[in-house]
Amino acid sequence: MLKTTLAALALAGAALGSLPAAAHVTLETQQxxxxxxxxxxxxxxxxxxxxPTIRFTVRVPEGVTVAQPMPKPGWTLRTVARGEAADGHGxxxxxxxxxxxxxxxxxxxxDEFVVRMRLPNTPxxxxxxxxxxxCPDGRQAAWVEIPEPGRRITDYRMPAPAVRLTPRN
Numbered sequence: 001m002l003k004t005t006l007a008a009l010a011l012a013g014a015a016l017g018s019l020p021a022a023a024h025v026t027l028e029t030q031q032x033x034x035x036x037x038x039x040x041x042x043x044x045x046x047x048x049x050x051x052p053t054i055r056f057t058v059r060v061p062e063g064v065t066v067a068q069p070m071p072k073p074g075w076t077l078r079t080v081a082r083g084e085a086a087d088g089h090g091x092x093x094x095x096x097x098x099x100x101x102x103x104x105x106x107x108x109x110x111d112e113f114v115v116r117m118r119l120p121n122t123p124x125x126x127x128x129x130x131x132x133x134x135c136p137d138g139r140q141a142a143w144v145e146i147p148e149p150g151r152r153i154t155d156y157r158m159p160a161p162a163v164r165l166t167p168r169n
Contacts, residue, residue: 025131025143027161028112034165035121037066040129041114042161047107048135055101055134056113059144060094061127063120067095070114075103101134124167126153128160 028041040058047053060067060082071077077100081093098115105111119127130144145156153159 024141025133025161027129027163030162031164031166032119034119034123034168036119037116038119038163039114039116040163041112042129042131043110043112044105044133045110047105047109048133048139048141050107051135051137051139052107053105053133053135053141054103055099055132056105057100057132057134058098058113058115059130059132060096060098060115060117061129063122063127064117065094065120066116066118067098068116069098069100070116072100072103072111072113075100119163119165123165125165126162127165128162130160 024045026043028043029039032038042056042058044053044056058067058069069077069079077098079095079099080097082096083093100113128146130142130146132144133141135141141158143158143160145159147153147156147159153162
């Protein structure tokens with residue numbers, strides 16, 4: 001019985017170790033289908049060390065072909081293009097950054113920022129989406145660390161939110 005319990009605990013620990021770490025900014029859904037449209041809901045549980053968040057920036061990674069941010073009441077939304085738009089009706093350039101600013105997320109409150117995006121076709125990988133919280137007086141909480149090969153996300157103090165792209169069967 002004890003051996004069975006220990007084996008089950010070891011298996012559960014291994015499964016949890018393969019999931020993205022719980023950073024202060026996380027994605028609501030941490031698993032998605034490669035090459036699909038994904039609703040990235042960034043959960044921001046508080047401001048910066050007692051100060052409010054006054055700007056929230058998503059750094060759109062290479063490999064995302066479409067990114068459409070959801071406006072938030074009380075915040076100004078702006079985007080930074082990655083390059084030129086492709087030809088065609090309604091074509092827009094891919095985005096490098098999505099920025100909500102002008103609002104205020106008090107440190108005692110919680111909020112979410114949403115971007116609909118087309119994920120890359122890289123099954124089985126963890127796909128990191130760096131984000132930055134800006135606070136008054138130039139302070140930042142930059143959740144941008146992406147683990148190097150052979151390192152674990154838990155080795156980092158400020159890991160980027162991640163979504164696991166499910167392997168194909």
